[in-house]
Amino acid sequence: MSAPALTGRGSFLLTNVGELTTNVAVEGDPCGTVLDAAVLVRDGRVAWAGPREEIPDAAARGAGEQIEVVDAGGRAVIPGFVDSHTHLVFGGDRAEEFAARMAGERYAAGGIRTTVAATRAASDDDLRERLRALVAEGRAQGTTTLEIKTGYGLDVGTETRLARLAAEVTDEVTFLGAHVVAPEFAGRADEYVDLVVGAMLDAVAPHARWVDVFCETGAFSPAQSRRVLEAGRAQGLGIRVHGNQLGYGDGAALAVSLGAAAVDHCTFLSDDDVAALAASDTVATLLPGVEFSTRQPYPDARRLLDAGATVALASDCNPGSSFTSSMPLMIALAVREMGMTPAEAVWAATAGGARALRRTDVGVIEPGARADLVLLDAPSRVHLAYRPGVPLVRRVWKDGVES
């Protein structure tokens, strides 16, 4: 290997990494852990990753003047978090609803309408300011890839506006016109679905990569959900589903039958659902922030993993049921409450999220991948669960550039 040109932005050697999580699976270790490791980054991509003593050439070892060397001080490095389920474009907040729920009121999907009213009333600038603040907040906690859904507009103009704003900060925009039935269509869900699969989809699809639907009692029926997803697919969108959050239902089965990239929530799954997920390419995305903030029982990640399903963790950051952007907390909750090991939880929050977005360039540290790296203020990824609530993310690079 000839001496690389490492003068540009997005090029450096990260060395003295005590524990590197590559997510390049090896026998017995899906996290592809390398101790005393280094990562060579060139032009925003990973050029090489491996044991420090095998750094490929003299320049990369830092002997040349042109290379920036970053010393990790023996700390742990993981791929940037891939948060595959968020709702970051909205107006207002629902702190009072939260406090009331904690005092005993039950979570109901209808609360979404509160945010719909605030979102419709908000200016683009207000929405953008909030959105960018939340993206920055997530980035500071290690999130380098974000999916963002529409779904607080529920009319053609506002849904389009939300998709445009989301597209300013991510390529992973999801059309969720079918979040709940718009208030103007109360009692006329099928007519609302006509709008969603018609003019609304036409307007939003150019800004989106995915279509999603909330398939749940109180939101959309399986038949309505199928209509929405098939219409989105016909316009070239990939499929994702909200399902099985508040009770048993058809969301997971529908997702698998349509080849969805992911079905999200999965709090209430039948044995058949688990078996179907395990036999499919559909990722089960678990959102423990929702169970935390709605005081619901947590999904059983262990059951899914033991059956062979692929599990992702995401924040579901939204102002109603999970107003957290903290992927480290999702990991801690997954370990405390859902039967995951720390390694499984970290994998699910990085590689799992990437699978849920059908991405191979993120959630992994290998040659060619985006140089999305998180340096922890800890010797091991285990500390993300062992030290709950502590801001352990010390440095973050996205595309090789530090945030």
Add this chain to the structure above:
Amino acid sequence: MSAPALTGRGSFLLTNVGELTTNVAVEGDPCGTVLDAAVLVRDGRVAWAGPREEIPDAAARGAGEQIEVVDAGGRAVIPGFVDSHTHLVFGGDRAEEFAARMAGERYAAGGIRTTVAATRAASDDDLRERLRALVAEGRAQGTTTLEIKTGYGLDVGTETRLARLAAEVTDEVTFLGAHVVAPEFAGRADEYVDLVVGAMLDAVAPHARWVDVFCETGAFSPAQSRRVLEAGRAQGLGIRVHGNQLGYGDGAALAVSLGAAAVDHCTFLSDDDVAALAASDTVATLLPGVEFSTRQPYPDARRLLDAGATVALASDCNPGSSFTSSMPLMIALAVREMGMTPAEAVWAATAGGARALRRTDVGVIEPGARADLVLLDAPSRVHLAYRPGVPLVRRVWKDGVES
């Protein structure tokens, strides 16, 4: 009121505070909440706090040149957290034990001995470096007053060393020689207690304000615990107790009978314990980080509050059962798991901690109190529970000086 001289370090006017939690109780609001508020700080102490429109004179309104004005931007301000139960002086960590426990092993107090070995082997410099890093970590999350215990030495020399190191960073040092029986005294607990109440106490007491004991099956019996506490009291130390963590027991009753400032854990309380606490000045300090990290059931804060007991929240930051310094997470857990309202939890993490340390100068924002202030990146203290895991602490002042 004449124009104050506000030129010095530790003097400023904090204004445009959207929601100020003073903890100066008013009818129906123990948090003494003031909306659209300001706080005048002079020489590290609170000089005045109240509605912004009532700022006492022209200079304080920022008209004069000599006053530094800090604009809170409508955000919430609370007193700095008073973390009244930590074990921050130790060597090593126990990440592997944590991971094993999450895979199904049960927490046992004996794991403390692992840390004892690492602590005895550590140099003062190593212990100091870790200690200071943890203090800084807590400060960044809003903790401005910390109690720190010895208890990982268990011999005269090391316990003294730990007390000296703790005293470098706090006035609230607690002698916990009776944490577990030292390994050299295995099976000879009474002989170990002889040492604790004899040479060890003599050596440590000059550095400490408090004496504490772990009154629990597997640690010290009620009779042994009483000996330790009475001996400490005879040397002028205040009393605190670890009790009722792993099962029902005599810790709480003993604490009340001796007029302890606090009994900490209180996970398993009888009706008599609750009644005794409610009728006493002994604070029930709840440590939900322990239940989180040991997967134990949470204490029932609601039951204590409804009975009229005073409740504090603390981190119990230690490498075995709760390696978190995050008071915001304690608040979020108290709301999610222990039946507290957000206001009760914030009070318990500030004023409650102050009561548990018998301090009147912290945990409150009123004239004469230390200017220990936390500016949240949120419009309300409710967000500490509503936004779990998110680092919401934006700025921290201790004694009027920003950290």
